[in-house]
Amino acid sequence: MTTDGLKLYSIIQTRQELHSSLDALVAWSDQWQLSISSKKSAVLYLGQNDVNQCYVIKQASVSRVLEIRDLGILIDNKLTMSQHICNVVKKAQTRASLIFKCFHSRHRATLLKAFITYVQPLLKYATPVRTPYSVKDVTKIESVQQSFTNRLPGLSNLPYTKHL
Secondary structure, eight states: OBOOSOOOOOOOSSHHHHHHHHHHHHHHHHHTTOBOOSSSOEEEOOSSSOOOOOEEETTEEEEEESEEEETTEEEETTOOOHHHHHHHHHHHHHHHHHHHHHOOOOOHHHHHHHHHHHTHHHHHTTHHHHOOOSHHHHHHHHHHHHHHHHTSTTTTTSOHHHHO
């Protein structure tokens, strides 16, 4: 049995503290007979004084990464969510386009229900964690709804504020 989704978060003052934490993690996994895959493990360093340190779990080196996906959210070493938001917007735009391609009806209420059902969950997933703080990211997210409502019958000539 392996430990899936195990995370070790720690504020580290010295490298020895991190090595001790990793050793404690290995001891815990051995005690509970859960193996840790070093191939699936990664170190994401957050902070200003990045020390190019090699980390080891059970004689296997753990790779260092600049970004990592956790519960569907792409987190980078600067804790910006721009790349994650770009990925979400791209996926949401694809789904929004598929609504117009796959639905024969052009009934506005039906299309809006499809948008709310299939697209909005992508845009709203984990918003407390990845709430966009830059105007650029907010504009990207908002552009999905704006372009969708522009394609709705009877709304294309109206300003976006009237779409809402």
